[in-house]
Structure formats: structure tokens, C-alpha cells
Amino acid sequence: MSEVVARLRTGYGAGLRHALLMILCLAVAGWVALRLADEATAGPMLLWFVGAVVSHDLILFPGYATVDRALRRAARGGGREVGPARSSLLNHVRIPALAAGILFLVFLPGILGLSEDTYRAATGQDRFPYVARWLAISGGLFLISATVWVIRLARWRQRSGQPVASGPG
Incomplete structure (x- = not known):
């Protein structure tokens, strides 16, 4: 065997x-x-799927890869190494940005008002809270991530004997 x-x-x-x-x-x-x-709607579903794949590969991926490269370059801080605080900062920006992006894509029709009549018919409510709620949730995600990063940075500096109040760089 x-x-x-x-x-x-x-x-x-x-x-x-x-x-x-x-x-x-x-x-x-x-x-x-x-x-x-x-399925009667198989053609439009296939077209939507192919469009999503193409738009991701040609537009979204190069965009967020460029932003990530710029963040890595900025976090490197002129080439000097300062421990795990720099690399940890990248992840504390990436994760809430990813979550905000996914939420934006999931609620895109509501945020852009593309399904206003359908939403109003189904719920009897207006769609305007979508934008404010998405912004509030995204801001909250970044705030939580920044708070966790500051706590982790303070603990790391305390363990390594560096002054806590001097900031990340």
C-alpha cells in the first residue's frame, strides 16, 4: 500500500x-x-459570478495589493527593525479593512440604493441607515483593532524593557 x-x-x-x-x-x-x-436564472448567476471573478482579479486584487505594499513599506519605517510591533500593526489594519470590505460587498445594493423599492416593499423601512451603519461598524472595527494593538504594544514594550510612552517608532 x-x-x-x-x-x-x-x-x-x-x-x-x-x-x-x-x-x-x-x-x-x-x-x-x-x-x-x-434554474431559470442560471445565465444571469453565471454572468454575475464571472463578472465578480474578473473584477476581483483585474481591479480589486491589484488595488489592495498596492495598498498592502505601501502599508508594509510605511511600517518598515526606513528599514530599521523594531520588533513585532511593526508587523503586528499591519495585521491590525488588514483585519478590520477586510471585514469592512466584506460588509460593504454584502450590503452593496442597500448602501448604493440599488434595491430601494424591494427593501421598502419587504420591510416597510427606508434604506438610508445602511450607509451610516456600515460606517459606524467599520469605524468600530478599526477602533477595537487599534485598542488591541496599543495594549499588545504596551505589553511587548513592558516585557522588552522599553519605555511604553514613546510610541511605536
Whole structure:
């Protein structure tokens, strides 16, 4: 049996568990495709999916990769190393930014007012709170992240014997 697994790893490039998991994923994707084949809105769904993939790969990914590169360069601070505080800062910006971006995409129709009539018919309410709530949640996420970072920075400086009040750089 180990000879078969070794040949599989050599030919496939990964282990048996990986191959089985990929077969399972393909089976689930095939099942979903078969379910959607009878759906009347399968064409628009496919078009929306392809548009989302293309817009992510051509617009969003280069945009946030550029912003991340600029943040890494700014956190490096002229090339001097100051410990885990700099790299930790990046993650404390990345995580709330990712959460705010995902929330924006999920609630995009409500934020931009694209589904105002549908929303009003379903709930009887106006859509205007979407923008304010998204901004408040995003601001809260960044505030929580900044608070956690300051606490972690103070603890790190306390352990390393550096003065706490001097700031991150």
C-alpha cells in the first residue's frame, strides 16, 4: 500500500487525503452545477459570478495589493527593525479593512440604493441607515483593532524593557 501512496504522491504531487478532498470538492461543485442547470436564472448567476471573478482579479486584487505594499513599506519605517510591533500593526489594519470590505460587498445594493423599492416593499423601512451603519461598524472595527494593538504594544514594550510612552517608532 505504501508503494501505491508513494507513486500517487510522485505523480499527483500531494498525498491521498488531498486527492480525496479534491474529488469531494469536484463532486459538490458538479452537484451544484446540475442543480443550477434547471434554474431559470442560471445565465444571469453565471454572468454575475464571472463578472465578480474578473473584477476581483483585474481591479480589486491589484488595488489592495498596492495598498498592502505601501502599508508594509510605511511600517518598515526606513528599514530599521523594531520588533513585532511593526508587523503586528499591519495585521491590525488588514483585519478590520477586510471585514469592512466584506460588509460593504454584502450590503452593496442597500448602501448604493440599488434595491430601494424591494427593501421598502419587504420591510416597510427606508434604506438610508445602511450607509451610516456600515460606517459606524467599520469605524468600530478599526477602533477595537487599534485598542488591541496599543495594549499588545504596551505589553511587548513592558516585557522588552522599553519605555511604553514613546510610541511605536
